[in-house]
Amino acid sequence: MTKGIQDIIVALSEIVGPAYVTGDDSARFAYTMDASLFGGTDAAVVVRPGTTEEVSRILNFASKKRFPVVTRGGGASIYGQPKGRPGENILIDMTRMNNVLDLNPTSMTVKAQTGIIMGKLQHACKTAGFYIYAPFAPLHIVSLGGWMSGAAGSAGLWRDIIGVTVVLPDGTVVQTGGGPATNHNQKLFYNRNLGGPDLTGLFIGDGGSFGIKTEAVVRITPYPRVLRASIFEFDGLERVLELIERHVGRVDPHPFEPIMVFGPGAMKNFMPEFEVSTAFTVQGMMQGHTEEEIQAKQAVFNRIAEELGGVRTPMLDAMAEAMAASGSEGSDMEMDWLSLFNGLGIAAWLPFTLPREGFLDVYRKLLDWRTERLRDANQRGFKHRATWEFFAPTDASTLIGEIDAFFEPSDDPAVFAYIRDMMADFQDFAHRLGSIDVYNQGIMSNINASFWSDGYAHLFQTIKKALDPQGILNPGLWAGTTRGDKSKCR
Ligand SMILES: Cc1cc2nc3c(=O)[nH]c(=O)nc-3n(C[C@H](O)[C@H](O)[C@H](O)COP(=O)(O)OP(=O)(O)OC[C@H]3O[C@@H](n4cnc5c(N)ncnc54)[C@H](O)[C@@H]3O)c2cc1C
Numbered sequence: 001m002t003k004g005i006q007d008i009i010v011a012l013s014e015i016v017g018p019a020y021v022t023g024d025d026s027a028r029f030a031y032t033m034d035a036s037l038f039g040g041t042d043a044a045v046v047v048r049p050g051t052t053e054e055v056s057r058i059l060n061f062a063s064k065k066r067f068p069v070v071t072r073g074g075g076a077s078i079y080g081q082p083k084g085r086p087g088e089n090i091l092i093d094m095t096r097m098n099n100v101l102d103l104n105p106t107s108m109t110v111k112a113q114t115g116i117i118m119g120k121l122q123h124a125c126k127t128a129g130f131y132i133y134a135p136f137a138p139l140h141i142v143s144l145g146g147w148m149s150g151a152a153g154s155a156g157l158w159r160d161i162i163g164v165t166v167v168l169p170d171g172t173v174v175q176t177g178g179g180p181a182t183n184h185n186q187k188l189f190y191n192r193n194l195g196g197p198d199l200t201g202l203f204i205g206d207g208g209s210f211g212i213k214t215e216a217v218v219r220i221t222p223y224p225r226v227l228r229a230s231i232f233e234f235d236g237l238e239r240v241l242e243l244i245e246r247h248v249g250r251v252d253p254h255p256f257e258p259i260m261v262f263g264p265g266a267m268k269n270f271m272p273e274f275e276v277s278t279a280f281t282v283q284g285m286m287q288g289h290t291e292e293e294i295q296a297k298q299a300v301f302n303r304i305a306e307e308l309g310g311v312r313t314p315m316l317d318a319m320a321e322a323m324a325a326s327g328s329e330g331s332d333m334e335m336d337w338l339s340l341f342n343g344l345g346i347a348a349w350l351p352f353t354l355p356r357e358g359f360l361d362v363y364r365k366l367l368d369w370r371t372e373r374l375r376d377a378n379q380r381g382f383k384h385r386a387t388w389e390f391f392a393p394t395d396a397s398t399l400i401g402e403i404d405a406f407f408e409p410s411d412d413p414a415v416f417a418y419i420r421d422m423m424a425d426f427q428d429f430a431h432r433l434g435s436i437d438v439y440n441q442g443i444m445s446n447i448n449a450s451f452w453s454d455g456y457a458h459l460f461q462t463i464k465k466a467l468d469p470q471g472i473l474n475p476g477l478w479a480g481t482t483r484g485d486k487s488k489c490r
Contacts, residue, residue, distance in 0.1 A: 005044050008067065008090065012047045015057045020048040020096065031072065031081075031091055035141065037346075037420050038080025038442050041070045043091035050096050052165055052173055052214040059212065059473075060171030062090055068475050069169075071208045073146025074117060076138055078349050079423075080442030082208070082474040094145055097214060100124045107190055109162060110220050114145025114213045130220040133157055133255035144216055149208040152353075152438035156254050156394055158204050160219040163189040166203050166211035169468040176200040177217065189217040202463070207440045207477045210467050224256055224287035226294045229320040230302050232310030233279040237261075237360055239308045240280050244356065246304050247284070248396040256287040257297070263389035263403075269344065270319075282310065283323070344386045345406035348419045350426045352435040353400045356393065362433045363391070363401075369429050370403050373422055382418050383408045400438065449478040 005023050012021040022028075023045045034040040049055045062069045070084040071092050094115035102111040103125065110132065112121055119139035125132045133156055137147060148161060163177020175181040179188050182195025192200050203210055234240045240261055251257050262281045282305065286297040341347055350370065354362055367389070374384050384407050391401025405422075407415060427437055427444065431451045437444050449457070460478065464471075 008045050011061055012045065012058060012090070015061070016047055016049050016054050020050070022046050028091075031075075031093070034075040034077050034081050035138075036078045036080050036442065037416050037423075038077075040075060040081045041072065041084060041089055041091055042086035043070065043084075043089045044087060045089075046091045046093055048093045048096040052167060055092065055097075055167045055212050055214050056171045056173050058090070058092060058171075059167055059169055063170045063470060063472055066470050066472060069473050071145075071149075071212050071474065073115060073143030073149070074141040076141040076143075076146065077150055077439075077441045079439055079444035082442070082477045084475050092212065094143060094212070094214075101215065103128050103130070103220075104188070105130070107188055108220050108222075109189065109217050111189075111215060111217045112144055113215055114143065114148070114164075116144050118142045118144060118147060125220050126223055129223050131223045131255070132218060132220050133160055135258065144218075145208075145213045148204055148213060148216065149206060150439065150441035152205045152440055157218065158201075159254070161200060161204060162192045162217045162219060163200055164203055164213045164217075165215035166213050168211045169470075169473045173214075174211070176203065179217075205440045207445045207474060209464060209474050209477050211473070221255065222289065224289055226288050226291060227324050228286045228294050228298050229323040230284045230286075230298055230305065230312075231316040231320045231323075232282045232284075232305045232312055233316060234282060234308075234310050235279060237280055237363070239310070240282055241356070241360060243282060243305055243308050243310065244393050244399075246308075247301070248356075248393050250300070252395065253393050254395065257285065258392060259284045260390055260392045261401075265387035265389050269386055269388055281316070283320075285323070341406070344388070345384075345409055346415065346419060348405045348407065348422045348426075349402060350404050350423065351400070351402045351437060351439070352430045353398060353438050354435050356397055356399050359399050362435070365433060366403055366426075366430060366435075369426065370405060373426070374405055377407070377418060377422070380418070382415055445478045 009021050009023050027046055028043050031043055031046060032040045047058060049058060059069065068085040068089045069092060070082045070089045071094060072081060073094050075081065097113035097115035098117065098120065100110065100112045100116065100121065105128065110121070110125055117140065118134050118137065121144060122132055122134050122139060135156055137151070147157065163175060163179060163181060166174050166176065168174060176199040177189045178191040178194025179186050192198060203213060244259065247259055253259060260283045262283070264279060267281050284301045284305070286294050286301065288294045288297060352366060370387070377384060384405050386406045387404065389401065389403040391399050394400050407419060424443060424447065427447045431447065437448055440448065452460070
């Protein structure tokens, strides 16, 4: 170990204690990995703070010495971790900051440290009789801070985030949100948009570029004890999109009435009987507090689906019943769907987010792209085993989905290189058709940035420069600010 690194370890040990700093090779090696095919961070030193004050002192030290800093939550990125300056980074692992600080049943808010894994936070809320909206993501590995930073405000959670505590690159601690941050006479954070601009939003989906979030206050609601699902099959997508239009024109899918559309590729992974089917399957979920409420919701949803030609079968009804049981009070709704994906092979994740208006035309082009690319893959000997596709409205205007492909398990680096290229090329293609990816992380932040308008890029750079003049925090993230220039994105 060089003297310089030894000095950093000594300085950081004074802040967090020697047990929570290391330059050890085997520890550093673990952080070069993450859940993605794009890899983790090559760090000189790893530090695991326990409090906001410690994070502040670390950043103050790093900015004075101009050391690059990379933040890590659960490592569940699908596009890789920030690379920073390989071999020189101080990597801040946030997962020691994993406490629920306050669950307020009257205000219906929960305050937690951001290194907390979402499954633990969800469990704590549920034990107290409350529900935190945390759909879809792999809850057993994703941290609150990493989800808020790296996934466009954590998919649907963003509008429930009332305020955050952020440490700026120079070590300054800031609170955002309507409450103590905007009126020092108020003790409670209770409404994000009060008393000033929405500065919480500045730190959501920033990839961790503007600061390190250490605490967050999030809105919760009483746990919806009754869950039902209705599953319908449709021959074509036009009627499905009409169903969605009528659904989102009537209710907000967030947080209790999500609706998901699965393509034939998805259903045959669950049920081989779907092998020859071309049908699309729509799952309407209704969550609520009483049987009476749910029956009314389900009756309306079923009537609209039937009017539009949706068909129920005994098999789909049985699936709906099983889904309702899996979300019952006794279950923690853990993400066992991940084991399904692991069983399918090496994933090429192909996500998109589009306006509902004009969706069908773009969606067909995306599916055609996948078909063409898989033909190319198979010709080169990279065998795929399965595909899966789904999309869902997150609000009245937006459809979010994936058309993933799964390849034969392999140790061959060429397979991984092919899949990485496929994921990046898909995003380039989808962005050219107007899609915008929700993942503000790793290579995806660079691809997203390469499609920014000039004005947006200017604003981003101005804020970044003001907050982080020496560029120490997650350096290199959002690098692809030259429009459509792929060479800067990989
Ligand atoms: C198999 C799989 C399926 C997935 N499915 C979904 C899904 O359906 N929906 C969904 O929303 N997401 C999904 N994800 C993605 C995951 O939710 C996001 O990648 C999320 O950002 C990961 O959070 P993390 O805590 O692991 O963050 P990390 O991967 O550790 O970090 C992500 C980014 O956030 C930054 N960061 C981390 N913590 C902080 C902090 N406290 N302050 C500031 N910056 C920070 C990091 O520097 C990095 O840039 C999936 C991931 C996998 C592996």
